[in-house]
Amino acid sequence: MKKILMPVLVAGALVLPAACGSADAGKNTSADSQPSTPVAVGLTQADFAPKVLAAMRAKGTFRTVSVNDDEGDRTTYTTDVKLSAADSELSGRSDGTGEDALGAIRAGGQVYVKSPQVSKYEGAPWAKYEPKATDHRGILNATLIRLALMQFTTHDLVGGAPYATGFSSAPAGAATVYSMKISLSDAAAAKALGAFLTADQASGLEGKTLTVNVTVGRDLLPTTIDFTDDGAKVVTSFSKYGDPVTIKAPAAAEIA
Known part of the structure; x- marks a missing residue:
């Protein structure tokens, strides 16, 4: 999955400040187009995202376990998600160790990432996302944090259905x-992919498509999402719908 954004984000981090504007959602017209392949059963392209997202919000919480297999290099990301009508919060961790260890929290509208790549202080392992950073290190950290958050938000791909060709x-x-x-x-310009891909992140991805398979039960809840990008295969499994979830921001002393 990292291959989708890494060249675009790293290039931007080295030469440009982090962008904070979003593209004009009205620019997109593909949402009004008819599916290129007839729908065999179930939901249509037009009602897929609204109905599936509504079912997920009705449950309120869920867990995803994403296995990212990048040509034999496998990493698992486990994420607990809490949804509301206005926002979503999450807490996730990877099974990586050392430089590959990764954690993410989104709480109170703020994103925090724990990774040796963004903070090497043992007592303060978390870094706060600062999208308007202007110094070189701050811009690079913001880029790494956005890329990290992508690993924990494959569930946001559900919203891309209206923008499928x-x-x-x-x-x-x-x-x-x-x-x-x-x-x-x-899809990113229309803010349909949430934290998985934002408009400024997608600025170098014009013409790129991603084929995503979503398995949905009769209750309209996703059970798996899978896709492959540049040889990297990602399989996300959903569970624990409706289970209690508590998500808290890191303590101030733990933030570098």
């Missing part, structure tokens, strides 16, 4: 598998 579905037992070829720049 191809959309189809097929039965899979009691569930349905929906396959969509999402236009990343269009």
